[in-house]
Every structure is written in structure tokens, then in C-alpha cells.
Amino acid sequence: MPALPLPEDVFLEAFARAPTRELAPGQVLLAAGAPADEVFNILDGMLMMSRTGSDGRRQVLSFLFRDNFIGLTTADRYYFTIQAVTPARVACRPRADFESRLLRDPEADRTFRNMTLRVLEDLLDKIYSLGQRTALERLAVFLLYLRHSRRLADGLVEDGSPALGDVSLPMTREDIADYLGLQKETVSRSFGQLEKRGLIRRLDSHRVQLLDLGRLRALAGVVDFASPQRLPRS
């Protein structure tokens, strides 16, 4: 499995005494094609999972934050690349150790299965985005998603104190573009558009302030996960 948010205590424990590794921005943690023999847990920083076609087109598959799990696949080689966006620290375990732990500990296995299911559900959202939403909508979703992820990573689940709508964007415009299935120029223009509409303010090119969460959510077409919203066809 590629990368799982929302880990559980069982996994924090599994990485408790594990050796750590420091990564500089841009540095590759693991490259597509390499033997998949390690798994990781992010201790700090932001990483990025991507896949690049032979013709150079790149799709950024996800951004990863503290406590996200990285590296398990069904194959014996990674088929995606993971690199640091900000300076980062990860804990490392041999894949075999981790897998045997899942075998020995049904509770851990169950937890891991649920993590995987949640990631899978997130990917379905992303597919909806790429298939159906416009550039502007995708960017709105992205900003809300980033805000949410950073909050989780910082342990502020409730709508609390810290800098109301400030979101930091350590990745480049091209990283964002490749994540959203757009070009970097389009991303830039979409930021402009959101600012013109008064939904955000650009503090600098790596920092925006969300001015109107309500209208951003409306634009994103968010899906209140509590209530059903979709109808069957015919």
C-alpha cells in the first residue's frame, strides 16, 4: 500500500524505537522501481507521492503529513516515488518486520485494514475531482484539504485558535498542478481568480489566507460527509 493517513496507536507503537531518517526538500525517500523492502512513518514535514510516465507526464498522487504511513504494496517493487517537500523526518522499519507484525497481531492487522479502506475512500473523492470538477473547484477542494490535513497533523482537530484561515503551500505551483491534473499557469490564474472573488488572500506565493470558508466549501461542492447527497439514476 502506498500511503495511509490517519494511523493508529498500534502503528505509532510499531515505529516506537525505529531508526529515523532526515530528508532535505526534494530528496527522494523511495523511487519507483526500487525493491519494496521498507515501510515508513512520517514524524515531521511534508512529503509527496508521485508517478511519472515514460513521456515525462507526472501525476502527484498525494501529499503526506505527520503520522502518515508509507510503503506497503502488494508487489515487490515500488511503482511510485516519494520525496520530501519540506525538510522531513521519517521512521523506518523493514517491510518484513512490519508484515510479520501484522500476521502476529490481528488487532494491528484490523487497524491497518481500516486505514487502507479510508485511504481508498479518499482516492475515490480524488477521482471524482479529476473527472468532474473545473480548475477553480479543484483548487478550492485542494486548499480545504490542505487546511484539514495540516490541522490533523498538528493535532488541532476542532476548529480552534490558530491563524484562522492561514494555509501554507510549501510545494511549487507545478507540484500543485500535477496534483490537480492542470498546468502550473492555470493554477496561478486560478489563485488569482479565487483572490478576485474574495475567497482567499495571497500573503506570499507560499502562503494563502482562506477568507470565506463557506463560499470555498460551496465552490468545492463539499460533500458534507455526514449526510447523504447522491441519487440513484433512472
Next chain:
Amino acid sequence: MPALPLPEDVFLEAFARAPTRELAPGQVLLAAGAPADEVFNILDGMLMMSRTGSDGRRQVLSFLFRDNFIGLTTADRYYFTIQAVTPARVACRPRADFESRLLRDPEADRTFRNMTLRVLEDLLDKIYSLGQRTALERLAVFLLYLRHSRRLADGLVEDGSPALGDVSLPMTREDIADYLGLQKETVSRSFGQLEKRGLIRRLDSHRVQLLDLGRLRALAGVVDFASPQRLPRS
């Protein structure tokens, strides 16, 4: 979890004596928003999983075939819709039964986890498609994917006998469009384009013949493990 291809004996067994349900084309097996209290295994036919936004945009998330598993989520309600494309038969089990089986049987749990991982890896492919490929490329990928899936469902894993490149398309052009993130007219034109290039032949609107697998695969851009792309920043 939504829908898992490639089940294992453990699961065939789990559904061995389960009651079955017949579905007519278009009939809804489960609707987004309904309580998620059943899981299913497809015995026959083709189904389709989709999600529709409040504004009516619909994304078809996957097509499902014999032995695909359907229905487990982390939430207590389905957030997607599953309906039959062809006449279909499914085996049904209460979700609680299935989950308690996973709890009791670590082997089944492990198998299920791996199934989930494989689905997850397929979704990453789909994300690459939607984010990076052109209309024509997406259609080429789709035809190859359909061919592959039908072959698996029919138990012909090796490149064997049956009607060399015939692929049947029981779904409508609109279903295909919503699966590929395109409009139905674009899908229609892309079929025309593939035919003009000699890659396929349209036998009728629900049946095409793949004339040149090699060039189709080249067009689909089968992803090999390319090198990492962004170098360390400093």
C-alpha cells in the same frame, strides 16, 4: 470498502451458501446514503459503481465483474451507488457476519487486506489517467482494461482462444464518458478516431474488435518505472 476485484478462495467460501439476488440492467443494488449493512459478491454480470454530485455531475468509479467484492466501508452508510449494467446475480451477506468472520479468521483478514491494497493500486492508475491522459489515450486504456477484466471474469487469464480482440461494451456511451471524465460526444468521436487509425473496428455500438493491441498499448502509454523527476532543491 467499495468494490474489490480478485477475490480469493476464502471469500468464495464465505459466500458459499449465501442467498442470491437477481438484478435487471439499470437496477440499483445499493444507493448512496443507505445504511451500509450488507456486502456482496458478484456471481454473474456487470455492475457499475458511481457517485453523483448534488449538481448532477456523475463520476463512474468502476465497472465490476464476476467475483468482485462489493460493499464494505469504514462509514455506516454507502457513499456511492451500485447498479447493474447487464442482467446480474449477486450473493448477499450481512455486513456484521462478514466483519466478524474477518475478526475470527486472521487468514481471511489478511487476504481481504491484500485485496484492498490491489484495488487501491488500481485507483492510483485511474488517477494518473484522469489527471494526465488525453481523451484518446483514456479510451485506449479503457478498452484494454475491459478486455482484461472480462478475461479474468471468464477465467481466461492467458492469451488464449476466444474471439481475438472482441470486447463487448454493454454500458452506454454516457456511462463510458462519466467513467473517463469526458462527454458522450467526445467518447463517440474518440471511437471514430481509433477506428480511423486502424486500431479498432466497431462491429456495432456495443461491440468493438481490437485490431492492433501493440499500438493500442503504446497509445495507452503503459507506465514503466521512470526515473524521479525533481532533484533536491539545495
Next chain:
DNA sequence: CGAAAGGTTGACCAAGATCAAAGTGAGTGG
């Protein structure tokens, strides 16, 4: 038969891509 749904084709349009140029800012060396 006739109606309705689905499919194809054509004409036109627009969102986003591409190409080009200029602005910005952080790191480096003088």
C-alpha cells in the same frame, strides 16, 4: 408502426494548454 432512448455527426464555443515574456525572491559569490 411510432415513440423514445441512445448514438453519431457537425458547427461552434470555451476552459484550459501552450508559448512567451517579464516580475519576484532566495541563495551565492564578489
Next chain:
DNA sequence: CCACTCACTTTGATCTTGGTCAACCTTTCG
């Protein structure tokens, strides 16, 4: 400390892919 460089970002002009609108055709089914 400053100025130079290089990478990144923004903005503008133009082009293209795929979307939209509309007509027509085909098949299915009542």
C-alpha cells in the same frame, strides 16, 4: 552588503482539446 543568478511565479497572447448545442440516424420496445 550588494549584485547576480537561477528557479519559481505571474501575466499576457494565442491555440487546441474537448465541451456544448443541435440535428439526424438507428435500434429497441411498446
